[in-house]
Amino acid sequence: MKERRGVTQKDIAQSLGISRGTVDRALHDREGISDEVKLRILSKAQQLGYAPNRFAQFLVTRKQIEIAMITPGDPFWTRVHEGANSFLSELGHWLVQVRWLETEVHDPERETALFEEALSAGVDGIGVAPSDPDLLAPWVDRAVGSGIPVVTLNTDAPTSKRLLFIGQDPISAGRTAAELLGKFLLGRGRVIILTGFRNVLVHKLRMTSFQELIASDFPAISIEGIYESHDSDRDAYEITRAAFAQRGDIAGIYLTTGTGIGGVGRALKEARRAGLVRVVCFDFLSDTVDLLKEGVVSASIGEDPHSQGYQTVKAIYDFIVDGKRPQGSFLYTRTDIGLKANIDLLLSYGSRA
Amino acid sequence: MKERRGVTQKDIAQSLGISRGTVDRALHDREGISDEVKLRILSKAQQLGYAPNRFAQFLVTRKQIEIAMITPGDPFWTRVHEGANSFLSELGHWLVQVRWLETEVHDPERETALFEEALSAGVDGIGVAPSDPDLLAPWVDRAVGSGIPVVTLNTDAPTSKRLLFIGQDPISAGRTAAELLGKFLLGRGRVIILTGFRNVLVHKLRMTSFQELIASDFPAISIEGIYESHDSDRDAYEITRAAFAQRGDIAGIYLTTGTGIGGVGRALKEARRAGLVRVVCFDFLSDTVDLLKEGVVSASIGEDPHSQGYQTVKAIYDFIVDGKRPQGSFLYTRTDIGLKANIDLLLSYGSRA
DNA sequence: CTGAAAGCGCTTACAG
DNA sequence: CTGAAAGCGCTTACAG
Numbered sequence: 001m002k003e004r005r006g007v008t009q010k011d012i013a014q015s016l017g018i019s020r021g022t023v024d025r026a027l028h029d030r031e032g033i034s035d036e037v038k039l040r041i042l043s044k045a046q047q048l049g050y051a052p053n054r055f056a057q058f059l060v061t062r063k064q065i066e067i068a069m070i071t072p073g074d075p076f077w078t079r080v081h082e083g084a085n086s087f088l089s090e091l092g093h094w095l096v097q098v099r100w101l102e103t104e105v106h107d108p109e110r111e112t113a114l115f116e117e118a119l120s121a122g123v124d125g126i127g128v129a130p131s132d133p134d135l136l137a138p139w140v141d142r143a144v145g146s147g148i149p150v151v152t153l154n155t156d157a158p159t160s161k162r163l164l165f166i167g168q169d170p171i172s173a174g175r176t177a178a179e180l181l182g183k184f185l186l187g188r189g190r191v192i193i194l195t196g197f198r199n200v201l202v203h204k205l206r207m208t209s210f211q212e213l214i215a216s217d218f219p220a221i222s223i224e225g226i227y228e229s230h231d232s233d234r235d236a237y238e239i240t241r242a243a244f245a246q247r248g249d250i251a252g253i254y255l256t257t258g259t260g261i262g263g264v265g266r267a268l269k270e271a272r273r274a275g276l277v278r279v280v281c282f283d284f285l286s287d288t289v290d291l292l293k294e295g296v297v298s299a300s301i302g303e304d305p306h307s308q309g310y311q312t313v314k315a316i317y318d319f320i321v322d323g324k325r326p327q328g329s330f331l332y333t334r335t336d337i338g339l340k341a342n343i344d345l346l347l348s349y350g351s352r353a
Numbered sequence: 354m355k356e357r358r359g360v361t362q363k364d365i366a367q368s369l370g371i372s373r374g375t376v377d378r379a380l381h382d383r384e385g386i387s388d389e390v391k392l393r394i395l396s397k398a399q400q401l402g403y404a405p406n407r408f409a410q411f412l413v414t415r416k417q418i419e420i421a422m423i424t425p426g427d428p429f430w431t432r433v434h435e436g437a438n439s440f441l442s443e444l445g446h447w448l449v450q451v452r453w454l455e456t457e458v459h460d461p462e463r464e465t466a467l468f469e470e471a472l473s474a475g476v477d478g479i480g481v482a483p484s485d486p487d488l489l490a491p492w493v494d495r496a497v498g499s500g501i502p503v504v505t506l507n508t509d510a511p512t513s514k515r516l517l518f519i520g521q522d523p524i525s526a527g528r529t530a531a532e533l534l535g536k537f538l539l540g541r542g543r544v545i546i547l548t549g550f551r552n553v554l555v556h557k558l559r560m561t562s563f564q565e566l567i568a569s570d571f572p573a574i575s576i577e578g579i580y581e582s583h584d585s586d587r588d589a590y591e592i593t594r595a596a597f598a599q600r601g602d603i604a605g606i607y608l609t610t611g612t613g614i615g616g617v618g619r620a621l622k623e624a625r626r627a628g629l630v631r632v633v634c635f636d637f638l639s640d641t642v643d644l645l646k647e648g649v650v651s652a653s654i655g656e657d658p659h660s661q662g663y664q665t666v667k668a669i670y671d672f673i674v675d676g677k678r679p680q681g682s683f684l685y686t687r688t689d690i691g692l693k694a695n696i697d698l699l700l701s702y703g704s705r706a
Numbered sequence: 707c708t709g710a711a712a713g714c715g716c717t718t719a720c721a722g
Numbered sequence: 723c724t725g726a727a728a729g730c731g732c733t734t735a736c737a738g
Contacts, residue, residue: 001477004417004447008715019725024717032723054444056715059408060730064357090675091407091444094357124354175694183537183631183651213694278536298536322443334698337690341528341566345687361731372709377733385707409731413714 007050016044027052058095065096067316068118069309070111070128071153073102075285076258076305080153083309084127087317096317099123108132115139119148125316126150133157149319153312154303155202162329163319166311168303169332170202174209174256176335177280180299181252182218184278189251190222192243194229194236194264196257206256206282224250229260237263244271251277258283258300265291284338284347292340302336302346360403369397380405411448418449420669421471422662423464423481424506426455428638429611429658433506436662437480440670449670452476461485468492472501478669479503486510502672506665507656508555515682516672519664521656522685523555527562527609529688530633533652534605535571537631542604543575545596547582547589547617549610559609559635577603582613590616597624604630611636611653618644637691637700645693655689655699 009027013020018037025033026041027050069084071077081100088096099121101114108131115136118126126143130136130152140150140160149163156165181191193210196203207226214221225243229236236255240263243250248271255261261281268274274296281288281300291297311331318324338346362376369376371390378386379394380403422437424430434453441449452474454467461484468489471479479496483489483505493503493513502516509518534544546563549556560579567574578596582589589608593616596603601624608614614634621627627649634641634653644650664684671677691699 001416001418002450003415005415006715010715020716021718021726022724025724028717034723037723053412053447053715055408055412055447056730057717058730059406059412059715059732060717062357062730063354065354094406094408097355169698172695172698176692179692179694184539186537186539332698334689335695336687337692337695339529339532339690341532342525342688342690345522345525345685359731363731373732374710374734375708378708381733387707390707406731409714410733411714412716412731413733415714 006053007045007048008053009050011048012041012044012050015048016040064094065125065317065320066099066121066123067096067125067127067313068099068101068114068121068123069312070101070103070114070118070126072105072129074105076283079305080309080312083306083311084313085309086306087310087313095321096313098313103131106131108135112136112139115143119143119146124148124320127153127312127316129154130157131155133159136160149316151312151315153308154305164315164326164329164331166308166315166331167333168202168335169330170205171209172332173282173301173303173335174206175213176301176337177206177254177256177282178210178213179217180301180337181254181278181280182214182221184280184298185218185221185252187218188220190224190247190249191252191254192224192250193226194239194253194255194260195226196229196231196260198228203256210254210256221252229255229257229263231257231259233260233263233266235263236260237267240264240267241270244268244273248273253277253279255279255281257281258285258288261285261291261297262287265294265296268296284343288338289343289347292338292343295340298339300338300343302338304333304336307333359406360398360401361406362403364401365394365397365403368401369393417447418478418670418673419452419474419476420449420478420480420666421452421454421467421474421476422665423454423456423467423471423479425458425482427458429636432658433662433665436659436664437666438662439659440663440666448674449666451666456484459484461488465489465492468496472496472499477501477673480506480665480669482507483510484508486512489513502669504665504668506661507658517668517679517682517684519661519668519684520686521555521688522683523558524562525685526635526654526656526688527559528566529654529690530559530607530609530635531563531566532570533654533690534607534631534633535567535574537633537651538571538574538605540571541573543577543600543602544605544607545577545603546579547592547606547608547613548579549582549584549613551581556609563607563609574605582608582610582616584610584612586613586616586619588616589613590620593617593620594623597621597626601626606630606632608632608634610634611638611641614638614644614650615640618647618649621649637696641691642696642700645691645696648693651692653691653696655691657686657689660686 009020009023013023023041026038103111137157137160140162143150144161151164152162153166195207227239278298284302288300315326362373366373366376376394379391456464490510490513493515496503497514504517505515506519548560580592631651637655641653
């Protein structure tokens with residue numbers, strides 16, 4: 001092993017014949033230093049290629065950043081948590097602490113209450129998956145206004161002043177689903193769409209981008225119906241059952257969400273169409289994984305929850321410690337494609353990436 | 354921001370009424386300490402929940418690990434390098450330095466020479482992608498024997514004493530390819546296989562696992578021929594051209610490698626079969642990306658080069674600093690599926706994950 | 707075998 | 723506005 005030796009404040013002080021305290025003041029823009037001396041120090045620092053020794057800094061300040069993560073707690077979010085933790089390597093845990101505040105899946109009131117709790121606890125940054133973006137936006141703006149960076153993950157609050165959104169690009173996601181289903185159907189046949197809620201932006205975008213790509217690249221595929229599953233297995237079951245009762249020649253099903261697939265699968269099995277109808281949906285929750293392995297779901301599209309957690313903590317950390325702003329205001333995670341043959345690998349990998 | 358305060362050596366020393374130097378000796382198994390005192394110190398440390406302050410440690414020792422990475426330098430490997438660098442976050446660069454030693458794509462002599470160079474330069478760990486595993490194995494064993502951990506990435510040297518192999522599981526990869534092509538062909542039709550070299554283990558495994566899954570899950574698909582492309586565009590072109598001259602009803606092509614796809618594409622275009630024949634291949638090199646976007650390649654399977662670099666450095670670091678051995682002796686990266694609709698996202702993502 | 711002291715590079719009071 | 727000193731938690735010689 002080698003020894004690392006860089007330029008120190010002491011080096012700068014000596015080469016200028018001044019004290020080390022003054023050098024520190026200049027470097028950190030602290031009070032009580034003349035402009036002239038400051039300028040000389042800064043240019044000398046640049047000339048020598050000074051870089052602060054982070055280890056010495058952290059040793060003396062012992063400052064620990066606290067980041068609040070406000071998200072639901074179901075299995076999907078467990079993987080987000082794992083991702084956040086993996087940013088905090090052995091060293092990272094000294095620098096950053098994550099405070100998990102668990103909401104229910106759709107409980108905007110609780111969410112704002114937790115947001116308020118985080119602020120009053122004095123956290124240094126917040127990651128949140130807004131279930132009601134408009135309701136949360138003023139809270140986000142308040143935090144950002146007082147210097148607390150907020151990153152939205154998984155779902156955005158686009159009208160707010162959040163630093164960054166991290167999650168899937170619903171348009172790419174819908175196009176990927178369309179390309180898959182189009183290719184699985186050899187470019188022809190009848191398809192139905194089950195969307196979660198028509199007025200949820202992400203569901204809408206996953207749907208319209210799907211329709212557009214089908215129309216342009218697979219004109220011989222017809223979309224026979226669009227239904228709201230309300231993210232419920234029961235509704236998805238009824239819809240699928242009714243659709244097959246009405247016409248038996250449906251060749252493909254596109255479900256814009258990760259929930260409700262259990263109902264689709266049950267209806268297909270009952271209609272003896274499981275494995276014959278091509279089904280494309282989202283996420284790798286346990287129902288989906290089971291149905292992939294049974295051959296009932298042809299493919300499912302992931303949104304890389306692990307990376308959503310990792311990148312959220314990283315973005316907040318970089319902003320607080322280095323004042324680094326992200327490149328754009330969106331960071332899109334990848335659209336992983338899960339098949340029967342690769343789903344186990346995709347799942348096992350997340351926990352250690 | 355909060356202040357972090359943990360248990361220190363000083364705390365242990367005071368509570369035992371001894372000096373701090375002695376505590377340090379016990380904690381690090383250094384010479385010159387009685388067993389009795391050592392035991393008392395260790396149990397007190399445990400009792401208080403002592404954890405060394407890494408920042409103080411690194412500040413005083415200023416030890417920097419040097420890891421040699423011996424790999425080719427083409428675009429694929431650039432992404433491996435990016436992955437390795439991303440492990441070295443701002444803090445990591447103080448702790449670890451990576452020395453890149455660039456080989457040619459298939460030059461075993463140069464590889465062993467570079468391996469020797471790394472050893473005599475006194476590096477602390479080595480990552481290598483062996484082009485001739487048997488030739489390199491004794492060198493690997495020599496390094497490991499003298500305490501220098503070696504990780505193979507992308508290609509393995511299974512008979513050697515390497516700490517870990519990081520790369521794609523060729524069997525999962527072949528099965529994923531088979532499932533894709535099988536589904537794209539609706540389970541029937543004639544397929545040809547182009548493999549790189551029959552005697553390269555990875556190519557062989559990607560081929561046989563493909564054949565097995567086709568035979569079991571898609572019995573109506575017939576494999577009409579198996580050819581060696583020698584990883585060359587020219588050979589791949591000739592093979593494809595000849596195959597289509599012989600019989601025009603080939604519905605699918607499986608290429609077990611990432612090189613040679615340019616030749617396949619050219620032959621398909623000339624035969625006016627581009628976009629009609631389903632093609633599945635590997636990696637996301639520029640030819641492949643272009644052909645995906647043109648619709649000539651239906652899907653390509655990636656091996657996550659970014660993560661191969663990241664995990665290699667991480668495994669070596671963990672071993673050297675914490676003595677941590679990996680769980681198993683294989684770490685399989687994920688088999689990303691690239692389509693026209695998601696390929697840009699997959700590529701852009703690597704550079705920032 | 708054990709202790710006391712110096713020093714890694716920085717920040718933070720405290721003097722002047 | 724500037725300097726001298728103490729101290730963060732550790733390791734490393736140097737005494738005893």
